Amino acid sequence: MWVYICRVARMEATGDNVALSVYVQYNRYEHSRVEGQVRVARILALANQKGGVGKTTSTVNLSAYLAARGFRTLLIDIDPQGNATSSLGVDKAACSYAIYDALLDGTPLPEVIVPSGQERLALVPSTSVLLGSETEAALTSVDQREHRLVDALRSLPDDAYDLVLIDCPPSLGLLTLNALVAAEGVIIPIQCEFLALEGLVQLSNNIQLVKRTFNAQLDILGVLLTMYDARTRLSAQVAEEVRRFFPNRLFASTIPRGIHLAEAPSYGQSILAYDPASRGALAYAAAADETIVRLGLAAPLLPAPVAAPSSEAGVTTEGGLVSRVASRLARPFRGGISVAD
Numbered sequence: 001m002w003v004y005i006c007r008v009a010r011m012e013a014t015g016d017n018v019a020l021s022v023y024v025q026y027n028r029y030e031h032s033r034v035e036g037q038v039r040v041a042r043i044l045a046l047a048n049q050k051g052g053v054g055k056t057t058s059t060v061n062l063s064a065y066l067a068a069r070g071f072r073t074l075l076i077d078i079d080p081q082g083n084a085t086s087s088l089g090v091d092k093a094a095c096s097y098a099i100y101d102a103l104l105d106g107t108p109l110p111e112v113i114v115p116s117g118q119e120r121l122a123l124v125p126s127t128s129v130l131l132g133s134e135t136e137a138a139l140t141s142v143d144q145r146e147h148r149l150v151d152a153l154r155s156l157p158d159d160a161y162d163l164v165l166i167d168c169p170p171s172l173g174l175l176t177l178n179a180l181v182a183a184e185g186v187i188i189p190i191q192c193e194f195l196a197l198e199g200l201v202q203l204s205n206n207i208q209l210v211k212r213t214f215n216a217q218l219d220i221l222g223v224l225l226t227m228y229d230a231r232t233r234l235s236a237q238v239a240e241e242v243r244r245f246f247p248n249r250l251f252a253s254t255i256p257r258g259i260h261l262a263e264a265p266s267y268g269q270s271i272l273a274y275d276p277a278s279r280g281a282l283a284y285a286a287a288a289d290e291t292i293v294r295l296g297l298a299a300p301l302l303p304a305p306v307a308a309p310s311s312e313a314g315v316t317t318e319g320g321l322v323s324r325v326a327s328r329l330a331r332p333f334r335g336g337i338s339v340a341d
Protein backbone atom coordinates (compact mmCIF):
# COMPACT_ATOMS: atom_id res chain seq x y z
CA MET A 1 0.00 0.00 0.00
CA TRP A 2 2.82 2.37 0.93
CA VAL A 3 4.54 1.70 -2.40
CA TYR A 4 1.26 2.42 -4.17
CA ILE A 5 0.74 5.75 -2.34
CA CYS A 6 4.31 6.82 -3.16
CA ARG A 7 3.79 5.95 -6.79
CA VAL A 8 0.55 7.92 -7.00
CA ALA A 9 2.26 10.85 -5.29
CA ARG A 10 5.08 10.67 -7.79
CA MET A 11 2.64 10.68 -10.70
CA GLU A 12 0.78 13.65 -9.25
CA ALA A 13 4.11 15.43 -8.82
CA THR A 14 4.87 14.90 -12.50
CA GLY A 15 1.39 16.09 -13.39
CA ASP A 16 0.67 12.80 -15.11
CA ASN A 17 -3.01 12.81 -14.24
CA VAL A 18 -4.02 10.80 -17.25
CA ALA A 19 -1.80 7.94 -16.22
CA LEU A 20 -3.00 8.42 -12.68
CA SER A 21 -6.72 8.15 -13.37
CA VAL A 22 -6.34 5.08 -15.54
CA TYR A 23 -3.69 3.62 -13.27
CA VAL A 24 -6.13 3.62 -10.37
CA GLN A 25 -8.48 1.44 -12.39
CA TYR A 26 -5.79 -0.75 -13.86
CA ASN A 27 -3.78 -1.20 -10.74
CA ARG A 28 -3.40 -4.87 -11.51
CA TYR A 29 0.30 -5.22 -12.06
CA GLU A 30 3.52 -3.97 -10.61
CA HIS A 31 6.17 -2.43 -12.81
CA SER A 32 7.27 -5.88 -13.84
CA ARG A 33 5.53 -9.01 -12.63
CA VAL A 34 7.09 -10.60 -9.57
CA GLU A 35 7.16 -14.38 -9.61
CA GLY A 36 8.64 -15.70 -6.41
CA GLN A 37 11.53 -13.33 -5.86
CA VAL A 38 12.32 -12.94 -9.55
CA ARG A 39 11.15 -9.90 -11.49
CA VAL A 40 9.89 -11.09 -14.86
CA ALA A 41 9.79 -8.85 -17.93
CA ARG A 42 6.38 -8.15 -19.46
CA ILE A 43 6.28 -9.77 -22.88
CA LEU A 44 4.22 -8.55 -25.84
CA ALA A 45 3.90 -10.05 -29.31
CA LEU A 46 2.97 -7.88 -32.30
CA ALA A 47 1.12 -10.25 -34.56
CA ASN A 48 -1.10 -10.33 -37.62
CA GLN A 49 -0.68 -12.96 -40.29
CA LYS A 50 -1.53 -10.38 -42.92
CA GLY A 51 1.60 -8.95 -44.54
CA GLY A 52 2.57 -5.29 -44.60
CA VAL A 53 0.13 -4.07 -41.95
CA GLY A 54 2.72 -2.27 -39.81
CA LYS A 55 3.89 -4.99 -37.38
CA THR A 56 7.57 -4.15 -37.73
CA THR A 57 7.06 -0.38 -37.85
CA SER A 58 4.97 -0.62 -34.69
CA THR A 59 7.37 -2.95 -32.86
CA VAL A 60 10.38 -0.76 -33.62
CA ASN A 61 8.74 2.54 -32.77
CA LEU A 62 6.83 1.38 -29.70
CA SER A 63 10.07 -0.15 -28.42
CA ALA A 64 11.94 3.10 -29.05
CA TYR A 65 9.38 5.16 -27.11
CA LEU A 66 9.06 2.63 -24.29
CA ALA A 67 12.84 2.72 -23.87
CA ALA A 68 12.78 6.52 -24.02
CA ARG A 69 10.20 6.46 -21.23
CA GLY A 70 12.69 4.63 -19.04
CA PHE A 71 11.74 0.98 -19.52
CA ARG A 72 14.57 -1.40 -20.29
CA THR A 73 13.26 -2.89 -23.50
CA LEU A 74 14.31 -5.91 -25.53
CA LEU A 75 13.06 -6.16 -29.12
CA ILE A 76 13.08 -9.72 -30.43
CA ASP A 77 13.03 -9.97 -34.22
CA ILE A 78 11.59 -13.42 -34.80
CA ASP A 79 10.74 -12.77 -38.45
CA PRO A 80 13.18 -14.37 -40.93
CA GLN A 81 12.81 -11.24 -43.09
CA GLY A 82 14.79 -9.43 -40.38
CA ASN A 83 13.06 -6.13 -41.07
CA ALA A 84 13.14 -4.94 -37.46
CA THR A 85 16.88 -5.65 -37.37
CA SER A 86 17.49 -3.56 -40.50
CA SER A 87 15.06 -0.86 -39.36
CA LEU A 88 17.24 -0.27 -36.30
CA GLY A 89 20.31 0.02 -38.52
CA VAL A 90 21.94 -3.15 -37.17
CA ASP A 91 24.39 -4.72 -39.62
CA LYS A 92 23.20 -8.31 -39.99
CA ALA A 93 26.59 -9.47 -41.28
CA ALA A 94 28.26 -8.24 -38.09
CA CYS A 95 25.96 -10.24 -35.78
CA SER A 96 27.62 -13.40 -34.46
CA TYR A 97 24.31 -15.02 -33.59
CA ALA A 98 20.65 -14.54 -34.36
CA ILE A 99 17.31 -15.60 -32.91
CA TYR A 100 17.42 -18.95 -34.75
CA ASP A 101 20.61 -19.93 -32.91
CA ALA A 102 18.61 -19.50 -29.71
CA LEU A 103 15.51 -21.28 -31.03
CA LEU A 104 17.18 -24.16 -32.85
CA ASP A 105 20.50 -24.70 -31.04
CA GLY A 106 19.78 -23.30 -27.59
CA THR A 107 22.35 -20.48 -27.78
CA PRO A 108 21.72 -18.38 -24.63
CA LEU A 109 19.93 -15.11 -25.49
CA PRO A 110 22.52 -12.89 -23.76
CA GLU A 111 25.03 -14.10 -26.37
CA VAL A 112 22.62 -13.17 -29.17
CA ILE A 113 21.62 -9.70 -27.96
CA VAL A 114 23.17 -6.69 -29.70
CA PRO A 115 22.86 -2.98 -28.84
CA SER A 116 20.35 -0.97 -30.86
CA GLY A 117 22.11 2.37 -30.71
CA GLN A 118 19.46 3.72 -28.35
CA GLU A 119 19.86 3.72 -24.59
CA ARG A 120 17.84 1.02 -22.79
CA LEU A 121 16.85 -0.64 -26.10
CA ALA A 122 18.51 -3.94 -27.04
CA LEU A 123 17.85 -6.24 -29.96
CA VAL A 124 17.77 -9.96 -30.62
CA PRO A 125 18.51 -9.82 -34.35
CA SER A 126 17.20 -11.94 -37.17
CA THR A 127 19.79 -12.58 -39.84
CA SER A 128 18.48 -15.74 -41.39
CA VAL A 129 19.66 -16.82 -44.78
CA LEU A 130 16.76 -19.27 -44.75
CA LEU A 131 13.29 -18.48 -46.05
CA GLY A 132 10.53 -18.19 -43.48
CA SER A 133 9.08 -21.53 -44.53
CA GLU A 134 12.50 -23.21 -44.21
CA THR A 135 12.95 -21.82 -40.71
CA GLU A 136 9.48 -23.04 -39.74
CA ALA A 137 10.35 -26.46 -41.21
CA ALA A 138 13.60 -26.62 -39.19
CA LEU A 139 11.63 -25.82 -36.03
CA THR A 140 9.16 -28.66 -36.57
CA SER A 141 11.86 -31.23 -35.94
CA VAL A 142 13.11 -29.91 -32.57
CA ASP A 143 11.80 -30.96 -29.14
CA GLN A 144 9.19 -28.78 -27.46
CA ARG A 145 8.99 -26.81 -30.67
CA GLU A 146 6.33 -24.35 -29.48
CA HIS A 147 8.26 -23.61 -26.24
CA ARG A 148 11.64 -22.77 -27.78
CA LEU A 149 11.27 -19.01 -27.24
CA VAL A 150 10.04 -19.50 -23.68
CA ASP A 151 13.15 -21.60 -23.02
CA ALA A 152 15.37 -18.99 -24.66
CA LEU A 153 13.84 -16.22 -22.52
CA ARG A 154 14.71 -18.24 -19.41
CA SER A 155 18.38 -17.71 -20.27
CA LEU A 156 18.05 -13.94 -19.65
CA PRO A 157 19.43 -12.75 -16.33
CA ASP A 158 16.74 -12.01 -13.72
CA ASP A 159 15.46 -8.45 -13.84
CA ALA A 160 17.47 -7.56 -16.95
CA TYR A 161 14.52 -6.09 -18.89
CA ASP A 162 11.20 -4.50 -18.07
CA LEU A 163 9.58 -5.15 -21.43
CA VAL A 164 10.10 -7.55 -24.32
CA LEU A 165 8.45 -6.85 -27.69
CA ILE A 166 8.39 -9.54 -30.36
CA ASP A 167 8.06 -8.71 -34.06
CA CYS A 168 6.23 -11.66 -35.64
CA PRO A 169 6.33 -12.77 -39.28
CA PRO A 170 3.24 -12.56 -41.51
CA SER A 171 2.06 -16.09 -40.83
CA LEU A 172 0.45 -18.16 -38.12
CA GLY A 173 3.20 -20.76 -38.21
CA LEU A 174 5.56 -22.00 -35.52
CA LEU A 175 7.46 -18.73 -35.13
CA THR A 176 4.31 -16.75 -34.33
CA LEU A 177 3.15 -19.64 -32.14
CA ASN A 178 6.41 -19.42 -30.16
CA ALA A 179 5.80 -15.69 -29.67
CA LEU A 180 2.21 -16.26 -28.51
CA VAL A 181 3.25 -19.01 -26.11
CA ALA A 182 5.84 -16.66 -24.55
CA ALA A 183 3.74 -13.49 -24.42
CA GLU A 184 1.15 -12.21 -21.97
CA GLY A 185 -0.28 -9.70 -24.43
CA VAL A 186 -0.78 -9.42 -28.17
CA ILE A 187 -0.88 -6.12 -29.98
CA ILE A 188 -2.58 -6.53 -33.35
CA PRO A 189 -1.66 -3.85 -35.88
CA ILE A 190 -4.38 -3.44 -38.50
CA GLN A 191 -3.88 -1.45 -41.66
CA CYS A 192 -6.81 0.82 -42.49
CA GLU A 193 -7.57 -0.58 -45.93
CA PHE A 194 -10.17 -2.59 -47.79
CA LEU A 195 -10.52 -6.13 -46.29
CA ALA A 196 -8.59 -5.00 -43.21
CA LEU A 197 -10.41 -7.48 -41.02
CA GLU A 198 -9.78 -10.42 -43.29
CA GLY A 199 -8.08 -13.18 -41.33
CA LEU A 200 -8.83 -11.65 -37.95
CA VAL A 201 -11.31 -14.37 -37.01
CA GLN A 202 -8.56 -16.90 -37.65
CA LEU A 203 -6.03 -14.85 -35.64
CA SER A 204 -8.48 -14.43 -32.80
CA ASN A 205 -9.28 -18.18 -32.80
CA ASN A 206 -5.58 -18.98 -32.77
CA ILE A 207 -5.00 -16.70 -29.81
CA GLN A 208 -7.82 -18.41 -27.94
CA LEU A 209 -6.42 -21.83 -28.84
CA VAL A 210 -2.96 -20.87 -27.57
CA LYS A 211 -4.59 -19.49 -24.42
CA ARG A 212 -6.44 -22.76 -23.80
CA THR A 213 -3.59 -25.07 -24.75
CA PHE A 214 -0.27 -23.47 -23.84
CA ASN A 215 -0.53 -20.09 -22.18
CA ALA A 216 -3.50 -19.25 -19.96
CA GLN A 217 -2.25 -15.69 -19.32
CA LEU A 218 -2.43 -14.65 -23.00
CA ASP A 219 -4.72 -11.70 -23.78
CA ILE A 220 -5.19 -9.27 -26.62
CA LEU A 221 -3.67 -6.11 -25.16
CA GLY A 222 -4.98 -3.95 -27.94
CA VAL A 223 -5.62 -3.40 -31.62
CA LEU A 224 -3.60 -0.62 -33.21
CA LEU A 225 -4.86 1.03 -36.38
CA THR A 226 -2.01 1.85 -38.73
CA MET A 227 -1.72 3.92 -41.91
CA TYR A 228 -4.87 5.71 -40.82
CA ASP A 229 -6.01 8.53 -43.08
CA ALA A 230 -8.48 10.75 -41.28
CA ARG A 231 -9.63 12.26 -44.61
CA THR A 232 -11.03 9.00 -45.94
CA ARG A 233 -14.31 7.30 -45.06
CA LEU A 234 -12.54 3.97 -45.42
CA SER A 235 -10.31 4.58 -42.38
CA ALA A 236 -13.31 5.57 -40.25
CA GLN A 237 -15.22 2.50 -41.46
CA VAL A 238 -12.31 0.19 -40.62
CA ALA A 239 -12.08 1.77 -37.15
CA GLU A 240 -15.79 1.19 -36.63
CA GLU A 241 -15.63 -2.43 -37.81
CA VAL A 242 -12.62 -3.13 -35.59
CA ARG A 243 -14.42 -1.55 -32.63
CA ARG A 244 -17.34 -3.91 -33.25
CA PHE A 245 -15.11 -6.94 -33.75
CA PHE A 246 -12.84 -6.24 -30.76
CA PRO A 247 -14.95 -4.28 -28.29
CA ASN A 248 -12.84 -2.34 -25.77
CA ARG A 249 -9.57 -3.33 -27.40
CA LEU A 250 -9.01 -0.54 -29.92
CA PHE A 251 -6.07 1.72 -29.01
CA ALA A 252 -7.23 5.32 -28.68
CA SER A 253 -4.06 6.29 -30.54
CA THR A 254 -4.15 5.65 -34.27
CA ILE A 255 -1.05 5.73 -36.44
CA PRO A 256 -1.40 8.01 -39.46
CA ARG A 257 0.03 7.20 -42.85
CA GLY A 258 3.17 9.30 -43.12
CA ILE A 259 6.20 9.47 -45.33
CA HIS A 260 8.57 9.91 -42.37
CA LEU A 261 7.49 6.58 -40.90
CA ALA A 262 8.20 4.92 -44.23
CA GLU A 263 11.57 6.68 -44.63
CA ALA A 264 13.01 6.14 -41.14
CA PRO A 265 13.90 2.42 -41.63
CA SER A 266 15.99 3.23 -44.69
CA TYR A 267 18.16 5.38 -42.41
CA GLY A 268 18.28 2.57 -39.84
CA GLN A 269 16.45 4.77 -37.36
CA SER A 270 13.29 4.70 -35.31
CA ILE A 271 10.92 7.60 -35.85
CA LEU A 272 12.05 8.93 -32.46
CA ALA A 273 15.56 9.32 -33.85
CA TYR A 274 14.53 10.29 -37.39
CA ASP A 275 11.81 12.90 -36.88
CA PRO A 276 10.46 12.98 -33.32
CA ALA A 277 8.09 15.85 -34.09
CA SER A 278 6.39 14.24 -37.07
CA ARG A 279 2.76 13.09 -36.82
CA GLY A 280 3.84 9.46 -36.89
CA ALA A 281 6.27 10.04 -34.03
CA LEU A 282 3.64 11.76 -31.89
CA ALA A 283 1.23 8.93 -32.61
CA TYR A 284 3.72 6.22 -31.62
CA ALA A 285 4.66 8.22 -28.51
CA ALA A 286 0.98 8.25 -27.54
CA ALA A 287 0.56 4.56 -28.39
CA ALA A 288 3.58 3.70 -26.23
CA ASP A 289 2.09 5.65 -23.31
CA GLU A 290 -1.19 3.84 -23.87
CA THR A 291 0.68 0.52 -23.83
CA ILE A 292 2.16 1.49 -20.47
CA VAL A 293 -1.32 2.26 -19.15
CA ARG A 294 -2.90 -0.86 -20.66
CA LEU A 295 -0.23 -3.00 -19.02
CA GLY A 296 -1.06 -1.29 -15.74
CA LEU A 297 2.58 -0.30 -15.35
CA ALA A 298 3.61 2.44 -13.00
CA ALA A 299 3.84 5.91 -14.52
CA PRO A 300 6.59 6.32 -17.11
CA LEU A 301 9.95 6.47 -15.44
CA LEU A 302 11.18 9.36 -17.57
CA PRO A 303 9.37 12.37 -19.04
CA ALA A 304 8.27 12.23 -22.67
CA PRO A 305 11.05 13.18 -25.09
CA VAL A 306 10.75 16.81 -26.18
CA ALA A 307 10.59 17.17 -29.94
CA ALA A 308 11.90 20.02 -32.03
CA PRO A 309 9.50 21.31 -34.71
CA SER A 310 9.06 18.80 -37.51
CA SER A 311 10.01 19.34 -41.11
CA GLU A 312 6.61 17.81 -41.87
CA ALA A 313 4.09 20.45 -42.95
CA GLY A 314 1.47 21.54 -40.46
CA VAL A 315 2.68 19.53 -37.47
CA THR A 316 2.83 21.16 -34.07
CA THR A 317 3.70 19.38 -30.88
CA GLU A 318 1.48 21.52 -28.65
CA GLY A 319 -2.13 20.56 -28.12
CA GLY A 320 -1.88 18.04 -30.93
CA LEU A 321 -2.38 14.36 -31.19
CA VAL A 322 -0.81 13.48 -27.85
CA SER A 323 -3.12 15.70 -25.85
CA ARG A 324 -6.16 14.56 -27.85
CA VAL A 325 -5.27 10.95 -27.15
CA ALA A 326 -4.56 11.78 -23.53
CA SER A 327 -7.98 13.37 -23.06
CA ARG A 328 -9.64 10.29 -24.57
CA LEU A 329 -7.54 8.05 -22.36
CA ALA A 330 -8.64 9.99 -19.28
CA ARG A 331 -12.03 8.38 -19.76
CA PRO A 332 -11.97 4.90 -18.27
CA PHE A 333 -11.81 1.88 -20.51
CA ARG A 334 -15.09 0.00 -20.48
CA GLY A 335 -14.90 -3.67 -19.71
CA GLY A 336 -11.89 -5.91 -19.74
CA ILE A 337 -9.53 -6.89 -22.45
CA SER A 338 -9.70 -10.64 -22.12
CA VAL A 339 -9.74 -12.78 -25.23
CA ALA A 340 -12.76 -14.67 -24.03
CA ASP A 341 -15.36 -11.88 -24.20
Ligand SMILES: Nc1ncnc2c1ncn2[C@@H]1O[C@H](COP(=O)(O)OP(=O)(O)OP(=O)(O)O)[C@@H](O)[C@H]1O
Pocket residue numbers: 050051052053054055056057058079081083168169170226227228255256257258259261262263265280
Ligand atom coordinates in the same frame (compact mmCIF):
# COMPACT_ATOMS: atom_id res chain seq x y z
N1 LIG B 1 2.06 4.62 -40.78
C1 LIG B 1 2.76 4.38 -41.88
N2 LIG B 1 2.85 5.32 -42.85
C2 LIG B 1 3.53 5.07 -43.99
N3 LIG B 1 4.16 3.93 -44.26
C3 LIG B 1 4.11 2.96 -43.34
C4 LIG B 1 3.41 3.13 -42.11
N4 LIG B 1 3.53 1.98 -41.40
C5 LIG B 1 4.25 1.15 -42.14
N5 LIG B 1 4.61 1.72 -43.32
C6 LIG B 1 5.36 1.11 -44.41
O1 LIG B 1 4.57 0.03 -44.91
C7 LIG B 1 5.39 -1.08 -45.21
C8 LIG B 1 4.95 -2.28 -44.36
O2 LIG B 1 5.13 -1.97 -43.00
P1 LIG B 1 5.78 -3.04 -42.00
O3 LIG B 1 7.04 -3.61 -42.58
O4 LIG B 1 5.87 -2.41 -40.68
O5 LIG B 1 4.63 -4.13 -42.03
P2 LIG B 1 4.71 -5.61 -41.49
O6 LIG B 1 3.34 -5.98 -41.06
O7 LIG B 1 5.80 -5.77 -40.52
O8 LIG B 1 5.10 -6.40 -42.81
P3 LIG B 1 5.45 -7.97 -42.91
O9 LIG B 1 4.14 -8.67 -42.78
O10 LIG B 1 6.08 -8.13 -44.28
O11 LIG B 1 6.39 -8.28 -41.80
C9 LIG B 1 6.81 -0.64 -44.92
O12 LIG B 1 7.38 -0.19 -46.12
C10 LIG B 1 6.66 0.51 -43.95
O13 LIG B 1 7.73 1.43 -44.02
Ligand SMILES: [Mg+2]
Pocket residue numbers: 055056057079083167168169
Ligand atom coordinates in the same frame (compact mmCIF):
# COMPACT_ATOMS: atom_id res chain seq x y z
MG1 LIG C 1 7.40 -7.13 -40.51
